[in-house]
Amino acid sequence: MAGYATLRNPCTQAVEVAEVSGADFGMAMIHATTVENGMSRMRAMGALTIPAKGEAVLAPGGSHIMLMDPKRELHVGDKVRLALKLSDGRMLSADFVVRRE
Numbered sequence: 001m002a003g004y005a006t007l008r009n010p011c012t013q014a015v016e017v018a019e020v021s022g023a024d025f026g027m028a029m030i031h032a033t034t035v036e037n038g039m040s041r042m043r044a045m046g047a048l049t050i051p052a053k054g055e056a057v058l059a060p061g062g063s064h065i066m067l068m069d070p071k072r073e074l075h076v077g078d079k080v081r082l083a084l085k086l087s088d089g090r091m092l093s094a095d096f097v098v099r100r101e
C-alpha cells in the first residue's frame with residue numbers, strides 16, 4: 001500500500017520529515033519514484049523536505065509513503081493513523097482513509 005497526502009508547512013523555516021511509522025504496518029518509509037531508461041523505480045528517500053511556507057505533495061507516480069507488512073486487514077473506508085517524525089524530533093500524526101486505487 002502507499003500513502004498519499006499534501007503536507008503544508010505554514011512556518012518560516014523548512015522542516016524535514018525524517019521517519020514515518022504506524023501501528024498498522026511493520027514498516028513504513030518515504031519513497032521517491034524516478035524514471036530510468038523508461039522504467040519506473042522507487043527508492044527510499046532519506047528525508048522529505050517541506051519548504052518554508054510551502055508544501056510537499058505525495059501523489060501516485062511521485063513521492064509516497066510506502067506501507068509494508070500490514071498488521072490487520074484493511075478495508076476501503078478504514079482510517080489508518082500514521083506518525084511523522086520531523087528531523088528536529090517533533091512528532092505529528094495524521095489519519096489516512098483507505099481507498100482503492
Ligand SMILES: [Cu+2]
Binds near residue numbers: 031
Ligand atoms: Cu514505494
